[in-house]
Amino acid sequence: MSVANTDVTLDLEPCGQPDHEDCGLRDVLDRLGERWTVMAIAELARGPRRFRQLERALPGISQRMMTLTVRRLERDGMVSRLVEPTVPPSVTYELTPLGREFAEMVISLVDWSRRHKSQIALARADFDAG
Amino acid sequence: MSVANTDVTLDLEPCGQPDHEDCGLRDVLDRLGERWTVMAIAELARGPRRFRQLERALPGISQRMMTLTVRRLERDGMVSRLVEPTVPPSVTYELTPLGREFAEMVISLVDWSRRHKSQIALARADFDAG
DNA sequence: CCGCATCCGGGATGATACTG
DNA sequence: CAGTATCATCCCGGATGCGG
Numbered sequence: 608m609s610v611a612n613t614d615v616t617l618d619l620e621p622c623g624q625p626d627h628e629d630c631g632l633r634d635v636l637d638r639l640g641e642r643w644t645v646m647a648i649a650e651l652a653r654g655p656r657r658f659r660q661l662e663r664a665l666p667g668i669s670q671r672m673m674t675l676t677v678r679r680l681e682r683d684g685m686v687s688r689l690v691e692p693t694v695p696p697s698v699t700y701e702l703t704p705l706g707r708e709f710a711e712m713v714i715s716l717v718d719w720s721r722r723h724k725s726q727i728a729l730a731r732a733d734f735d736a737g
Numbered sequence: 738m739s740v741a742n743t744d745v746t747l748d749l750e751p752c753g754q755p756d757h758e759d760c761g762l763r764d765v766l767d768r769l770g771e772r773w774t775v776m777a778i779a780e781l782a783r784g785p786r787r788f789r790q791l792e793r794a795l796p797g798i799s800q801r802m803m804t805l806t807v808r809r810l811e812r813d814g815m816v817s818r819l820v821e822p823t824v825p826p827s828v829t830y831e832l833t834p835l836g837r838e839f840a841e842m843v844i845s846l847v848d849w850s851r852r853h854k855s856q857i858a859l860a861r862a863d864f865d866a867g
Numbered sequence: 868c869c870g871c872a873t874c875c876g877g878g879a880t881g882a883t884a885c886t887g
Numbered sequence: 888c889a890g891t892a893t894c895a896t897c898c899c900g901g902a903t904g905c906g907g
Binding site: 787800801804808823824825827 | 868869870871872
Binding site: 712721 | 761771772812813839842847855856858859861865
């Protein structure tokens, strides 16, 4: 099990098959690949947000992608959607308990990335030069 | 800009908004979106790996993507590449200290995803039904 | 064993217009 | 305000072949 020279070990074969990639893991990890999901979660972690509010927090996002992003998170049980039938309509999004768990780790990544982005940029410049 | 499809350089459009400090953030987060990066990091976290070894650990990956994945990680300073000029050649990849920091969080996410994938699958079925 | 190049399809994303 | 619908685009990544 602990074969690594680093102490961080992880058993990637939960299903017993050598095919550990296809245990439904990708379905979850793929969310991270979507352009706006991570930032949306980070924003929602700060509190409930209305549609427009979220949109403004993600500069550059289109209405279409805003809808798709929150919809997919809702589908995964990460976000709850509260509709108030006023005029004009008001829809509020909020992290579920599951979403908050996920958000914790996502935020760790975002914070770490923010702290190291210059170091990484430097490494890239180095690589491209050499 | 770059033409070769094996060119690791992926220059994204610079964020047009001066007040938005998360511009360079995407460059880091985008790694998570790449199909094999997360799993490759998880595997490398268990110890140094040779090219072929890594390839076998990621069922379904093509040689091309294996090369691109490790190259981009190397460019970011996450992975070091050691070439031994034997015949046939032997190339070993290993996480750098920076890469190990990143790996810790990535592994948390992978691990969490594995533990919650059925709950998420259930939420999806619910959503799709109702 | 390791890696680069070319061709190419599909899915994610963007732009735009329209609705309740 | 909070979406939907449609069309256009981009680029990741797969297949395949070659080279050191």
